[in-house]
Amino acid sequence: MSILFDDVLVYDRDAPSLAIGPTDVFVDGDRIAAIGLTASARADRQTRIVHGGGEHLLVPGAINAHFHSPANHLKGSLPSLPLELFMLYESSADPQLRPSPREAYLRTSLAAMEMLRLGTTSVQDDAFLMPYPEPDVIDAVMSAYADVGIRAAVALDQPEIVEADKLPFLDEFASPELSAVLHQSAPMARNELLEMYDYLISSWHGAADGRLTAAVSISAPQRVSEEYFAELDALSAQHRIPLFAHILETKSQRVLAVAQPRFRGRSLVQYTSDLGLLSERMNVIHAVWVDDPDLDLIAASGAVVAHNPISNLRLGSGVMPFRRMRDRGIPIALGVDEAICGDEVNMWGVARMAGLIHNIEGFDSASWPRAAEVLDCLWRGGAHAMLRADELGQITVGCLADLALIDLRTAAFSPLNDIAGQLVYCESGSSVVMTVVNGAVVFDDGRITTVNEAALLREVREVFAEKREVIDQSRLRAGRWHEEYREMVRRTAQVEVGMTRWIGEQ
Numbered sequence: 007m008s009i010l011f012d013d014v015l016v017y018d019r020d021a022p023s024l025a026i027g028p029t030d031v032f033v034d035g036d037r038i039a040a041i042g043l044t045a046s047a048r049a050d051r052q053t054r055i056v057h058g059g060g061e062h063l064l065v066p067g068a069i070n071a072h073f074h075s076p077a078n079h080l081k082g083s084l085p086s087l088p089l090e091l092f093m094l095y096e097s098s099a100d101p102q103l104r105p106s107p108r109e110a111y112l113r114t115s116l117a118a119m120e121m122l123r124l125g126t127t128s129v130q131d132d133a134f135l136m137p138y139p140e141p142d143v144i145d146a147v148m149s150a151y152a153d154v155g156i157r158a159a160v161a162l163d164q165p166e167i168v169e170a171d172k173l174p175f176l177d178e179f180a181s182p183e184l185s186a187v188l189h190q191s192a193p194m195a196r197n198e199l200l201e202m203y204d205y206l207i208s209s210w211h212g213a214a215d216g217r218l219t220a221a222v223s224i225s226a227p228q229r230v231s232e233e234y235f236a237e238l239d240a241l242s243a244q245h246r247i248p249l250f251a252h253i254l255e256t257k258s259q260r261v262l263a264v265a266q267p268r269f270r271g272r273s274l275v276q277y278t279s280d281l282g283l284l285s286e287r288m289n290v291i292h293a294v295w296v297d298d299p300d301l302d303l304i305a306a307s308g309a310v311v312a313h314n315p316i317s318n319l320r321l322g323s324g325v326m327p328f329r330r331m332r333d334r335g336i337p338i339a340l341g342v343d344e345a346i347c348g349d350e351v352n353m354w355g356v357a358r359m360a361g362l363i364h365n366i367e368g369f370d371s372a373s374w375p376r377a378a379e380v381l382d383c384l385w386r387g388g389a390h391a392m393l394r395a396d397e398l399g400q401i402t403v404g405c406l407a408d409l410a411l412i413d414l415r416t417a418a419f420s421p422l423n424d425i426a427g428q429l430v431y432c433e434s435g436s437s438v439v440m441t442v443v444n445g446a447v448v449f450d451d452g453r454i455t456t457v458n459e460a461a462l463l464r465e466v467r468e469v470f471a472e473k474r475e476v477i478d479q480s481r482l483r484a485g486r487w488h489e490e491y492r493e494m495v496r497r498t499a500q501v502e503v504g505m506t507r508w509i510g511e512q
C-alpha cells in the first residue's frame with residue numbers, strides 16, 4: 007500500500023515558519039519514502055492520492071506517552087480528589103470489578119478510536135489489570151489495539167507490596183479494620199507477575215507488523231520491592247523497552263521518604279538512582295514534587311519525563327517544574343494519564359494545557375513554554391519516551407508513517423497566522439481529517455476505517471451500563487475509608503519539604 011499526499015504543507019521543526027511546502031509526501035508501506043519533487047514520481051496506479059489543495063497541513067501523529075486504558079469507561083465519573091483519595095475509588099482490587107475479556111476489549115477500543123479521530127497515533131498504556139493480569143485479559147487489550155489500528159506499547163502496572171508500605175502515616179492511625187486491609191498481601195506475587203510479562207512479551211511484542219510492543223511498569227518505586235524493580239529493569243534492558251515509573255506525583259510521595267525507614271530520607275528519585283535503576287529507558291511519570299538535585303539526577307540518567315498537566319490539575323497534584331527540566335535538557339513527553347482524570351483522551355487539550363499552566367509560575371515570560379516547544383514535547387518527546395526517537399515523531403524520509411492531516415480551512419486555522427500557535431492554542435482535534443498509522447489509513451473523512459465504531463460504542467454503552475451498579479457498590483465500600491485517607495493527605499500537606507508545587511497557601 008502506498009499513499010501520496012499531494013500539495014500539502016508539512017510540519018518541519020527546523021523551518022522558519024515550522025512548515026515546508028506546499029509539497030508532496032509519498033508513503034510506501036509503513037515508511038515515509040519521499041518528500042518534495044521526487045515524491046509524486048513514486049506513485050503508481052495502486053497509490054492512494056490525497057489532494058491537499060495547498061490548504062492542509064501534514065503533522066506527525068501525536069504520541070500519548072502516558073495512559074491507563076483500564077479507566078477508559080469511567081470518564082467524568084469521579085469528583086476531583088487528591089491522588090491518594092482518588093485511587094481509593096479508582097483502582098480498587100475489588101474482585102467484583104475484574105473485567106471480562108470482552109469488557110477489557112471494549113474499554114481499550116473506546117479510547118483507541120477516540121485517539122485516532124484526533125490524530126493520536128501512538129499510546130503508551132500502563133495497564134493496571136485489576137485485581138491481577140491474566141492471559142485472556144492481556145489478549146483482549148492487545149487485540150483491541152491490533153484491531154483498531156493504533157500503535158501501542160503496553161505494560162502491566164501492578165504493585166506487589168502491601169498498601170501500608172506505599173503510603174505515609176496512614177498505618178499509624180488506621181482503625182483495626184483498615185489496618186487489616188492495609189496489610190493484606192498484593193493480589194499477585196512477583197514471580198507470577200513475571201510470568202505474565204513472559205506471556206505479554208512472547209505473545210505480543212512486535213505483533214501487528216511491529217505496531218504492538220511490550221513495555222514494563224513498576225507503577226511507582228514505593229509500590230514494589232527492590233527485587234521486582236530490578237527484575238523489570240532487566241527485562242527493559244533485555245528487550246530495550248521503556249520502564250514506566252510514576253515518581254513524585256504528589257506531595258504525599260515526597261513526604262513518604264521521611265515517613266518510611268526503607269527510603270532513609272531520600273527522595274524517590276535519589277532512592278531509584280541509588281538502586282542503579284534510573285536509566286535512559288525510564289519514563290519518569292509526573293515528576294511534580296522533584297527538587298533540583300532530583301532533576302540533576304534525571305538529566306544525568308537520560309530518562310524522559312512524561313508530563314500530564316490535565317491530570318495534575320484534576321487531582322490537584324501541583325505544577326511540574328517545566329522550565330527547570332528543559333534547562334537541563336531533560337526530554338519531556340506529554341500524556342493524558344487516564345480517561346478518569348483526563349477526562350477526554352485528547353492530546354490537543356493536553357498540549358494546550360502544557361502551553362498554559364506553566365505561565366502561572368512567575369512574571370518572566372521568557373521562561374514560559376513556547377508553542378513550538380510544546381509541539382516538540384508532543385511529538386519528539388513522545389518518540390523519545392517510546393525509545394524510538396529515530397523513527398517516530400517526525401516527518402522525515404525513512405521514518406515510520408504515523409501521520410495526521412489537518413484541514414486548514416477550519417475556524418481554528420482561519421486565517422493562518424502562526425502554525426505552532428494555532429496548533430497549540432486553537433486546535434481541538436476537530437480539524438484532523440485523516441490519520442495514518444504504520445502507513446495504513448485508520449481514520450478518514452470522519453470515519454474509523456478499521457472497526458465498526460458505532461457498533462462498538464453501542465456495545466460499550468450497554469455493557470458498562472450493566473456494570474454500573476457493581477462499580478457504584480465497590481465505590482461505596484471504598485468510601486468507608488475516605489476520612490482516614492483524607493487525614494493522611496492532610497497530614498502530609500502540613501509537612502515542610504523545602505518547596506511547594508501548589509500555588510495556594512496550604
Ligand SMILES: [Zn+2]
Nearest residue numbers: 074252291343
Ligand atoms: Zn498514571
